[in-house]
Amino acid sequence: MSAIRAEGLTKRFGDVTAVDQLSLEVAEGEIFGLVGPDGAGKTTTMRLLTGIMDASSGDGWVFGRSVIRESEAIKDDIGYMSQRFGLYHDLTVLENIRFYADIYGVPRRQCEQKIDELLELSNLAPFKDRRAGNLSGGMKQKLGLSCALIHTPRVLFLDEPTNGVDPLYRREFWRILYQLQRQKVTVFVSTAYLDEAERCFRVGFLHEGKLIACDTPANIKKLLNGQVLELRFSNARQAAALLREDRPESSVGLFGDRVHMLTQDPERDLNQARSVVAKSHLELLSSRVIDPGLEDVFISVLKKDAGGTHAFE
Amino acid sequence: MFGRLKEMLIKEFIQIFRDPRTRFIIFLPPIIQLLVFGYAVTTDVKNAATAIYDQDNSVASRELTSRFIRSRYFKVKENIREEGQIRHLIDHSRVKAVLQINKGFENDLRSGRTAQVQMIVDATDSNTAGILLDYGQRIAQEYSQEILLDRVARSAGPVRAIGGLDLQSRAWFNENLESRNFYVPGVIAILLMLVTLMLTSMAIVREKEMGTMEQIMVTPISSMEFILGKTLPFALIGFFDMVLVVLIAWGWFDVPIRGSLGWLFLGTGLYLMSTLGMGLLISTISRTQQQALMTTFFYFQPMVLLSGFMFPIENMPEPVQWLTYLDPLRYFLVIIRGIFLKGIGPEILWPQMLALLVMGVSVFLLAIHRFKKYL
Secondary structure, three states, X not given: OOOEEEEEEEXXXXXXXXXXXXXXXXXXXXXXXXXXXXXXXXXXXXXHHOOOOOXXXXXXXXXXXXXXXXXXXXXXXXXXXXXOOOOOOOOEXXXXXXXXXXXXXXXXXXXXXXHHHHHHHHOOHHHOXXXXXXXXXXXXXXXXXXXXXXXXXXXXXXXXXXXXXXXXXXHHXXXXXXXXXXXXXXXXXXXXXXXXXOOOOEEEEEEOOEEEEEEOHHHHHHOXXXXXXXXXXXXXXXXXXXXXXXXXXOOEEEEOOEEEEEEOOHHHHHHHHXXXXXXXXXXXXXXXXXXXXXXXXXXXXXXXXXXXXXXEO | OOOOHHHHHHHHHHHHHHOHXXXXXXXXXXXXXXXXXXXXXXOOOOOEEEEEEEOOOOHHHHHHHHHHHHOXXXXXXXXXXXXXXXXXXXXXXXXXXXXXXXXXXXXXXXOOOOOOXXXXXXXXXXXXXXHHHHHHHHHHHHHHHHHHHHHHHHHHOOOOOXXXXXXXXXXXXXXXXXXXXXXXXXXHHHHHHHHHHHHHHHXXXXXHHHOHHHHHHOOOOOHHHHHHHHHHHHHHHHHHHHHHHHHHHHHOOOOOOOOOHHXXXXXXXXXHHHHHHHHHHHHHHOOOHHHHHHHXXXXXXXXXXXXXXXXXXXXXXXXXXXXXXXXXXXXXXXXXXXXXXHOOOHHHHHHHHHHHHHHHHHHHHHHHHHOOOOO
């Protein structure tokens, strides 16, 4: 039985379709990443699958139980962490965890052991008497995770858990997720960071409410039709703008100080790029053909959506 | 169904006592309002600032003046010499009343003519003005009657009997007609409404606004547990405030409590059901705390005005009187004043108690119905 399944899941708010005919399946013990730009419908999908929002049509199942008709029954199986910090600012770390332990009806004896375990997992033990409102962003997220895990759920839903958290905490957060995965917990995580998506077993790419790709990161990258040319310029931002202007139909992305260009013919396009930037007295510092990242794929997908060339076969 | 209620209550109490704003709402408004109403709000008219314009300056005119002063309703602030000063004093609110005695006052009395006396009052406040005129009338009448009797006695020998009416009045339940005795129990009712409404109307909407609601929704807690967890603490606070305010009313303001405290508690409990239920309803329909607060005041204000707390319901136009039946405060005022001043109980007050029960249960059910464990 799959841990999570959705079939034609749709949510409309008035004229806007936030989630459109979403179907997917997540196996038990998987870390599944839901990726997409802001407003793609990630949060709505999370809310539908956790049974706190009613779908307009379609249905979803968590371990075979409908999120619509059995929304109360699935609650013991799922842990959920909303995008916004959802815990009580005026309660301490320990009080928050205890409150959730009690609400979930975790037996007393088991509870103390579980709390110790979670405090250790999240390294929050030294801060257990601190008010949640006084924690740093990263610590808040770890507290949220601890509260979502207190009843040992089989599926964990995390809505952009690392949004606005510093890189160190992000890495730590993922360390915890892998640890949970080893304990057979299924993780369904949404993120706007593609480097995080690469860490998932499988990724679903959500765009304007539609799931346009769903596979392992490696397979998704294979969908890319062409090769990626990585170019370094003396002024990357300006160069990217020039290249986009020159070739509006192709996908050009800016990655830090590098420009990525999707190409069918690296040789020809490199020469063309060099001549385009030379007119503006920019210098091409280096160039190489690289393995495409998820971001390259998604940029080309978004490009396609905006009327550009077909990136997918 | 109620297994998680205890945890919810513990959490709520921790939060209530940690939040300085909530602590403030629990303690300060009751005490301040009670002091304000106990001391400042009084419809008794005593020692009204008065100016005397005595043009006659005779034994008789001085006698009339001193009768005004002795009544204690008037206090002479000014003695004026010319007419123009009257306007000046009243315009500047230096005096509320002017007693004008024309030249020839004593002469008129002696020669058996009707002597004219004028009283001018500042009727900006029509209530006070009416009362002052009434007092003035009474003083003048008494004086006039004495003069009359005196004259009859002098011309026809001692009077044995003279007919006429003598109205002996007795004010039951409030012998000295102190408005404080009337207002303080009313203030208790109003305070309870204000405090419980404010606290509960914030309760659920705060969780929505802070984002904690979403996290609660994925837990197996039931709507009933959540709502009761949000209400019971405020019911307890309501009772606590009631006791606090009753103690001050009784110990400090000497307002008599003639009825039984048990019935007072029962009545308060019934009343709190309506106010807490209404607060919850507001909280479930509001999106932000600010909205909830605004709605609370839009509800609270008319409830006070329609309750008969200040303005007698019998004086209102009939359609407005029907509206007052929807006002829980209306019923509780009858109950609390009845218990405090008349010493009566449910044998008389049961219709009001029943009305509160019905109202409380319905509004509670409505609030629970409105509350969904969904986004």
